[in-house]
Amino acid sequence: MRTTFIRLAQTLACSLVAAACIAGPAHAARRQVVTVEKQTSPSVKRRISRTFVVARRRVAVHVADARPSFGQLAGLHSTQDQLDLKSSVALVIDQDTREVLLSKNDSAVLPIASLTKLMTGLLVSEAKLPMDEMIEITQDDVDTEKGSSSRLRVGTTLSRGELLHLALMSSENRAAHALGRTYPGGLATFVGLMNAKAKALGMKDTSYVEPTGLSSRNQSSANDLAMLVSTAYNDPKLRELSTSPGYQVAVGNRTLSYNNTNRLVKNQNWDIGLQKTGYIHEAGQCLVMQAKIAGRKLIMVFLDSAGKLSRIGDAERVRKWVESNPRVMPTSTLIRQVNG
Structure with a gap:
């Protein structure tokens, strides 16, 4: 009863x-x-x-x-492409030759959600800050933008290296915010450096207002994100942490287990060198990757994909397309330079 x-x-x-x-x-x-x-x-x-x-x-x-994403409001989903991708924005580039194999609305500027964390990780890694320094999660790290939850309670203390791992692998928002907040000079300085780095890389369509991606004002284009992925790929730490399939951290008398937000890192059909996922409703499902397919190093960007698994499906469609057409010709040469 x-x-x-x-x-x-x-x-x-x-x-x-x-x-x-x-x-x-x-x-x-x-x-x-x-x-x-x-x-x-x-x-x-x-x-x-x-x-x-x-x-x-x-x-x-x-x-x-x-609620509709920015891409849906702009009518980008009506654009057709040869692979029938579910992402309204897509870009596939040969990393070595810098040639574009596939593009779809690649200059559209949209919210990028947690793809933001790739820039956050790049700045933290390049600063050579001590990775064993302990950082406490505070009330300032709690998400007031979207009200998202986190298993890192206020008062939790982890090393900078652990926070970086969680931010890149499992897209932990409080971890990413804490990394920016504790950067020398504080959060405002960190966000300023994010924008300065984007400008230095030639990312002319990119702007950041915070380090997590929860804000829809963090925006970029597929062209710009390809530049960021190419640069981030040169950092061994970012390659290692972003492609880690799982990670555990000790919090008091508990052990928290985290998984990679990208299921493809566990797929034997994939050879992924760097990756990051993202989602807020304004951005749709997003994914950037560097992967080796049919002997070619490719950079892939998928933005504003409708459906939880559609960004993964789009990546699979591209992989099968390249594998079945190993001599696929580039559609164009990327106008802006992509760092090799």
Whole structure:
């Protein structure tokens, strides 16, 4: 009887939160859940309360996902390409010859989500800061932009090297923010250096306002991101950390296990030298990679892909296309220089 009641209460919480998120403020739903809670024991109340919070968070994510991306608003998804890619922006470049094999809306400037962390990692690595220095996660690192969650609680202390690993491999937002916040000179200095580095690399379409990618004002083009990937690939640390399949960190008496956000790093069909994923609803699903395919070193950029697995599907389509056409001719030569 008790189990049945809990399940009914949980279902009610989910339904009410969904209705509230769509039709009005969540506190209206909360009042109705409280009515149910009054008839239960304290332990059941706690379970219902937790269910309410989780349900509200899940519905909020679904509502956010339903909003159109910047690329969709700009009509970029109507652009056709020879591989029927699901990404509205795509670019594939031969890293050695700097020739473009495939391009689609490659000059469009869009939000880049956590692809931002590739620049964050590049600056931290190039600064040669002590990787064993301990850094504490503070309230300043908590996401107030999107309200995303993190397993790195306020007060958690990890080394700079551990934070860099988590930022690049599993796209940990608090880790990336802490890296920027504790950079010599502070966060404002760090963001300034991000933009200065982009300018120095010739990334004329790129602008950063923070180090995580949670802000939609972090924007770039596929052409610019190809330059960044090519530069980042020259850093052994970024290659190692971004392609690490998994990583564990000790937090107090707990061990937290993290996985790479890009499932292709565990795929034996892929030889990936560098990668980074990204997602916020304004940017859609994003992916940049350096990978060796059919003996060629390629840089691939996919932005504003619709669907959780579509960026992976696009990468697979490109790989199979190149493998089945090993002598595929470039469509053009990249006008702007891409560092080799």
